Amino acid sequence: MTRPQHRLFYLTDAIVFPPVDTANAEGLLAVGGDLSSDRLLAAYQKGIFPWFNTDSLILWWSPDPRMVLYPDQIKISKSMRKVLRNEQFRLTKNTSFQKVLEHCSSVKREGQDGTWITEDMKNAYIELHKRGVATSYEVWEGSNLVGGLYGVDLGYIFCGESMFSLTSNASKFAFIKLAEELQEKGCKLIDCQLYTEHLASLGAHEISRKEFIKYLK
Structure with missing residues (x-):
């Protein structure tokens, strides 16, 4: 073709x-x-x-192709299972959306100069959050916000946008908890957009855009 x-x-x-x-x-x-x-x-x-x-x-x-994760295929390493058991972190949802945005925009990332999360982008996702569409997951260590992620929740698909971690394993904790919640809700997949080794280590893989669009329909 x-x-x-x-x-x-x-x-x-x-x-x-x-x-x-x-x-x-x-x-x-x-x-x-x-x-x-x-x-x-x-x-x-x-x-x-x-x-x-x-x-x-x-x-x-x-x-x-499109990078996606099927929630029931999340990979949890032995070390992360210990983290999940020892209650080092606490998870909340939609309690600090703007703080998560700020951290995602300011955290330094390997191979990136600056951020794509501009002020206009922040304002746009804050408006989506007010409409109940954009969602944040926050990870706390004591009273400190140490990690999290945000994305667009379409109900049947969660479109992940960005995550951050200020301490080891915090963003992994958020991602695993997201996958577990979505699995319980019957959500079909998490859209991770583009390939990274970090996402692949958590069970995400690439599918064709055509297949991805079928899920959206």
């Missing part, structure tokens, strides 16, 4: 996205538009997410 020829799509005020199979080889699908809650929700429901730098136009992506 011939791959559709890529033509970069410029978004207007209308909340319309091109077919995801018109994205280029890197997964770039469209440019422009805004970060309104309605547009973001429409994007996630179609397998599209924003990712761009501070000095860039808004870039919209739908990569192929």
